[in-house]
Amino acid sequence: MVNFTRFLILLSLLLPSLASASISDVVDSVKSHFGSDSGAMSSADFERMAMQIREKAIQQTRPPTVSIPTAPVVGFGRYPWHRNIMTTIFWIGERPTARNPVPNNRSAWDANWARNYGGYDNPDPRYRDPRTYAPRGFLPRQNPFYCALPYCDVSRGNTKAEVKSVVPWFRDCFEKQGKSVLKGRWVAIHHGGRTVFAQWEDCGPFRTDHWQYVFGTQTPRWNLNRGAGLDISPAARDYLGMGKNDLCDWKFVDAASVPDGPWKYYGDNNTFALLRKGMNLYQHDRNNAKRSPTTTYSTRPSYSSVPLSGSSAGVRVSPSFGGQ
Numbered sequence: 001m002v003n004f005t006r007f008l009i010l011l012s013l014l015l016p017s018l019a020s021a022s023i024s025d026v027v028d029s030v031k032s033h034f035g036s037d038s039g040a041m042s043s044a045d046f047e048r049m050a051m052q053i054r055e056k057a058i059q060q061t062r063p064p065t066v067s068i069p070t071a072p073v074v075g076f077g078r079y080p081w082h083r084n085i086m087t088t089i090f091w092i093g094e095r096p097t098a099r100n101p102v103p104n105n106r107s108a109w110d111a112n113w114a115r116n117y118g119g120y121d122n123p124d125p126r127y128r129d130p131r132t133y134a135p136r137g138f139l140p141r142q143n144p145f146y147c148a149l150p151y152c153d154v155s156r157g158n159t160k161a162e163v164k165s166v167v168p169w170f171r172d173c174f175e176k177q178g179k180s181v182l183k184g185r186w187v188a189i190h191h192g193g194r195t196v197f198a199q200w201e202d203c204g205p206f207r208t209d210h211w212q213y214v215f216g217t218q219t220p221r222w223n224l225n226r227g228a229g230l231d232i233s234p235a236a237r238d239y240l241g242m243g244k245n246d247l248c249d250w251k252f253v254d255a256a257s258v259p260d261g262p263w264k265y266y267g268d269n270n271t272f273a274l275l276r277k278g279m280n281l282y283q284h285d286r287n288n289a290k291r292s293p294t295t296t297y298s299t300r301p302s303y304s305s306v307p308l309s310g311s312s313a314g315v316r317v318s319p320s321f322g323g324q
Contacts (some may be wrong), residue, residue: 012264030113078252078253079168079253080251081249081250084249085229085230087191087224087232088228088230088245089242089244090202090232092113093122094123097280108152110201116268117140117142118142118191119137121233122234130238132262134266142268142269143198143199143201143266144234144266145196145197145262147201147232148196149203150203150210150213150220151203151207151208151209153181153182154178154180159174159179163181166211169290173289183200184200185252186254187200187251188250188251189240191246192242197259199263199270199271205225207221228249235262239261241290255288
């Protein structure tokens with residue numbers, strides 16, 4: 001059998017490179033490092049060892065825990081709440097069904113959504129990490145806290161005519177024709193006394209033209225899912241404690257109003273992950289560049305909540321991120 005000391009040495013050598021590898025790649029790497037000793041282990045033993053190594057690698061890539069902040073969120077009341085909206089669950093890689101006829105391998109703004117995310121965002125709780133709310137088995141390359149609303153600002157490669165007048169942040173974010181000013185914007189979603197924060201990454205459910213609801217006062221139009229007007233990811237569902245489709249409140253929030261929480265952990269599209277890398281948001285996340293945090297960030301969720309603007313919806317407390 002393989003010497004345990006050699007296993008520990010191998011583990012320390014492989015950790016930096018295996019966080020984003022597949023299990024089969026890890027198995028091959030383990031076998032190549034053990035060489036002739038590998039004959040002493042069965043394939044099942046190697047796979048178990050590979051899974052342990054890879055899980056350890058993923059754990060080491062997660063941000064460190066920091067102290068819980070206590071200052072209130074700033075500027076949370078800029079946009080109005082949409083109340084009692086039927087909310088459904090969707091996920092990257094979801095196959096089409098009678099109630100969801102569009103596959104989720106691509107989004108309204110990303111033709112390679114599933115590939116860019118890094119894998120199948122399995123909604124089954126057994127395959128999700130209860131600490132980070134991310135899928136098990138791979139490190140997501142985009143924020144697992146995502147949502148969809150029934151409006152798209154781009155059609156046939158052009159920006160729709162009404163976008164300039166209906167999107168509140170159009171002037172801050174518009175760069176060129178055909179480039180979305182909506183993708184990645186932050187949304188607060190409230191249910192059952194908890195508030196989660198997610199990025200707008202797709203359009204739906206069912207419609208892509210209902211700006212009168214998304215940016216106005218209309219209610220969602222009736223559809224096969226009881227008039228659903230919001231789709232949320234498995235990570236957002238789990239944070240809110242939703243077991244199935246249910247009513248939620250939601251509103252837009254500027255990045256400066258997004259408090260600390262697991263929604264800041266991962267993603268090449270994540271405003272806060274980009275800031276940790278020192279990226280220029282005007283180049284890499286223009287839709288969230290204005291009024292964004294510029295000084296500090298934190299990653300540990302706070303489980304207390306405070307009422308804001310007389311609203312029954314609570315939000316986790318957070319440091320003040322700049323002025324607003």
